[in-house]
Amino acid sequence: MRRLARRKQILVIGFGKDHCPELAYRTAYSLGLEIAKRGAVLLTGGLGGIMEAASHGAKDGGGFVVGIIPQDDKRAANDFCDVVIATGLGFARDFLTAYSADAIIIVGGGVGTMIEISAAYQKNIPIIALRGTGGVADRYADTYLDDRKVERIMGETTPEKAVIMALAAADAS
Amino acid sequence: MRRLARRKQILVIGFGKDHCPELAYRTAYSLGLEIAKRGAVLLTGGLGGIMEAASHGAKDGGGFVVGIIPQDDKRAANDFCDVVIATGLGFARDFLTAYSADAIIIVGGGVGTMIEISAAYQKNIPIIALRGTGGVADRYADTYLDDRKVERIMGETTPEKAVIMALAAADAS
Amino acid sequence: MRRLARRKQILVIGFGKDHCPELAYRTAYSLGLEIAKRGAVLLTGGLGGIMEAASHGAKDGGGFVVGIIPQDDKRAANDFCDVVIATGLGFARDFLTAYSADAIIIVGGGVGTMIEISAAYQKNIPIIALRGTGGVADRYADTYLDDRKVERIMGETTPEKAVIMALAAADAS
Amino acid sequence: MRRLARRKQILVIGFGKDHCPELAYRTAYSLGLEIAKRGAVLLTGGLGGIMEAASHGAKDGGGFVVGIIPQDDKRAANDFCDVVIATGLGFARDFLTAYSADAIIIVGGGVGTMIEISAAYQKNIPIIALRGTGGVADRYADTYLDDRKVERIMGETTPEKAVIMALAAADAS
Numbered sequence: 165m166r167r168l169a170r171r172k173q174i175l176v177i178g179f180g181k182d183h184c185p186e187l188a189y190r191t192a193y194s195l196g197l198e199i200a201k202r203g204a205v206l207l208t209g210g211l212g213g214i215m216e217a218a219s220h221g222a223k224d225g226g227g228f229v230v231g232i233i234p235q236d237d238k239r240a241a242n243d244f245c246d247v248v249i250a251t252g253l254g255f256a257r258d259f260l261t262a263y264s265a266d267a268i269i270i271v272g273g274g275v276g277t278m279i280e281i282s283a284a285y286q287k288n289i290p291i292i293a294l295r296g297t298g299g300v301a302d303r304y305a306d307t308y309l310d311d312r313k314v315e316r317i318m319g320e321t322t323p324e325k326a327v328i329m330a331l332a333a334a335d336a337s
Numbered sequence: 338m339r340r341l342a343r344r345k346q347i348l349v350i351g352f353g354k355d356h357c358p359e360l361a362y363r364t365a366y367s368l369g370l371e372i373a374k375r376g377a378v379l380l381t382g383g384l385g386g387i388m389e390a391a392s393h394g395a396k397d398g399g400g401f402v403v404g405i406i407p408q409d410d411k412r413a414a415n416d417f418c419d420v421v422i423a424t425g426l427g428f429a430r431d432f433l434t435a436y437s438a439d440a441i442i443i444v445g446g447g448v449g450t451m452i453e454i455s456a457a458y459q460k461n462i463p464i465i466a467l468r469g470t471g472g473v474a475d476r477y478a479d480t481y482l483d484d485r486k487v488e489r490i491m492g493e494t495t496p497e498k499a500v501i502m503a504l505a506a507a508d509a510s
Numbered sequence: 511m512r513r514l515a516r517r518k519q520i521l522v523i524g525f526g527k528d529h530c531p532e533l534a535y536r537t538a539y540s541l542g543l544e545i546a547k548r549g550a551v552l553l554t555g556g557l558g559g560i561m562e563a564a565s566h567g568a569k570d571g572g573g574f575v576v577g578i579i580p581q582d583d584k585r586a587a588n589d590f591c592d593v594v595i596a597t598g599l600g601f602a603r604d605f606l607t608a609y610s611a612d613a614i615i616i617v618g619g620g621v622g623t624m625i626e627i628s629a630a631y632q633k634n635i636p637i638i639a640l641r642g643t644g645g646v647a648d649r650y651a652d653t654y655l656d657d658r659k660v661e662r663i664m665g666e667t668t669p670e671k672a673v674i675m676a677l678a679a680a681d682a683s
Numbered sequence: 684m685r686r687l688a689r690r691k692q693i694l695v696i697g698f699g700k701d702h703c704p705e706l707a708y709r710t711a712y713s714l715g716l717e718i719a720k721r722g723a724v725l726l727t728g729g730l731g732g733i734m735e736a737a738s739h740g741a742k743d744g745g746g747f748v749v750g751i752i753p754q755d756d757k758r759a760a761n762d763f764c765d766v767v768i769a770t771g772l773g774f775a776r777d778f779l780t781a782y783s784a785d786a787i788i789i790v791g792g793g794v795g796t797m798i799e800i801s802a803a804y805q806k807n808i809p810i811i812a813l814r815g816t817g818g819v820a821d822r823y824a825d826t827y828l829d830d831r832k833v834e835r836i837m838g839e840t841t842p843e844k845a846v847i848m849a850l851a852a853a854d855a856s
Contacts, residue, residue, distance in 0.1 A: 259770075403595075425774070436583075624801045655794060
């Protein structure tokens with residue numbers, strides 16, 4: 165038996181399509197492009213907002229995109245997924261996106277993003293928050309989610325630095 | 338067809354058994370007792386710490402307790418459950434406890450508690466944080482989980498007040 | 511710590527509301543009545559057809575009913591549930607109903623029923639098929655679901671006998 | 684917005700590693716090879732037996748493999764996955780594999796396989812059973828899973844024919 169050198173799976177999460185400021189959208193696009201350029205697989209929740217922006221960037225960069233959606237019908241995914249995982253679980257799919265990630269990058273984000281980073285945190289999956297993108301990303305950059313644990317959520321300032329940090333953290337964990 | 342006057346289902350969440358200070362444990366016991374006394378059904382995650390303490394109190398008060406556990410084997414539940422729901426879903430069961438609640442009361446709590454209140458928040462289920470019990474309960478009492486929404490997490494100071502508030506909020510929603 | 515003598519949880523499954531012949535409906539009502547009379551808790555999937563019929567019977571018999579529904583909104587449950595567990599998982603809730611049962615009784619049933627008995631079978635939960643009610647119940651009464659395992663699905667001919675058998679099997683397992 | 688021409692996602696299911704006859708294993712390997720040759724993505728449950736055999740074949744054919752595992756830890760997957768989805772849901776992951784498939788091919792199989800084809804059946808996802816591989820595949824080839832529905836489970840005799848049929852059925856649905 166031979167062990168395939170599996171490419172790193174980087175999850176990008178954050179604002180959904182109902183509230184996704186232009187700056188956050190452009191930042192997520194750049195993140196997707198960087199992830200593709202560096203040979204990692206992009207994971208997202210497969211829908212709009214940050215998920216779509218990152219996926220668009222990754223496809224423009226020649227990368228590979230997996231969208232893990234809440235619905236049971238693959239057609240609910242955005243247009244930039246190479247593979248669609250249809251869960252039929254509603255928001256409980258947030259656990260799957262988290263558990264499937266080798267590292268996570270946050271762009272803004274609201275309550276749903278809190279769930280994903282909390283699930284990832286319980287499993288010691290590295291989390292990088294992109295500073296200046298608002299929401300959860302700014303609130304938790306460089307802070308601890310839980311006073312009783314020592315892991316930090318790491319803050320980074322540019323998409324390139326965030327992807328480099330995510331890949332390094334994924335290798336180390 | 339006749340509509341059964343279903344009793345309110347109050348979920349108590351917070352510290353697990355690995356980190357449950359004595360004060361929080363005693364407070365949860367009192368909460369369970371109050372919930373029983375006022376005729377509501379107690380829901381919990383069915384395991385140790387706050388979940389067990391509240392269940393113990395509810396049984397001592399003659400109440401009814403439902404434990405919704407992460408495991409697929411009912412025997413993993415604590416000793417104070419009248420009904421055990423074995424989910425086999427791991428921590429994704431946090432969505433079920435949240436969705437099944439008519440109102441939620443928080444006693445302390447860490448990352449898992451964040452997931453449950455975030456899931457409840459997305460569905461506008463009322464949340465009451467018991468002040469002075471530490472962790473998530475104190476961090477979020479009287480604040481907003483999400484800047485873009487108007488609902489508050491309500492802070493209360495005693496088990497009795499928290500249960501009265503929970504039942505009133507459950508009736509109103 | 512004292513171990514509560516938890517009442518047995520008997521799951522009744524079968525035809526949904528879209529295809530539930532009158533005979534099967536009446537049989538399920540009688541099953542619910544018997545389950546209540548013998549002091550067990552009735553579990554169902556919380557919706558129409560066999561689920562509603564058994565729940566109606568159990569309430570008329572003074573019993574206790576827990577409905578575990580696919581939806582994330584408790585209001586989707588039928589009118590005869592004392593406790594509603596809202597899963598938000600779609601049909602994946604079939605695993606939870608199965609895992610939460612101490613024994614299962616089948617009345618008719620289609621593809622969804624196949625999923626529930628398959629999940630229960632994997633965990634060695636006793637299954638009793640009510641003969642003469644059609645569908646899955648008749649196809650699998652007294653046969654093996656899986657050639658490589660020795661457990662049988664037991665066939666019974668009346669609601670009373672099926673409940674007696676279910677309670678005996680639950681005690682033995 | 685541009686719609687990506689997503690490659691078809693073909694799910695191969697059947698015997699697990701505890702009971703996987705040599706013939707079934709070799710057949711699944713050939714299936715994986717054919718799926719790769721014809722440019723489709725292989726989906727599997729990510730573990731041993733038929734899942735591993737098909738994945739090995741697909742990698743030898745230069746294809747792309749996604750493994751969707753019950754565990755919450757990606758390391759539980761077999762060695763031939765390009766992408767691993769860690770669900771943490773136990774066997775409830777069978778719904779996700781089914782919903783994510785554009786078509787399904789069965790090689791032998793036991794109770795777990797019954798769950799996956801039942802879930803797929805409820806969503807009208809095409810199912811092809813490979814004749815002569817035993818278990819569920821032989822029991823259900825060319826028959827109906829449910830008397831009240833008109834869709835057939837299609838039986839095919841060689842891996843090549845099964846993959847051609849699966850891709851044609853995926854296109855038509």
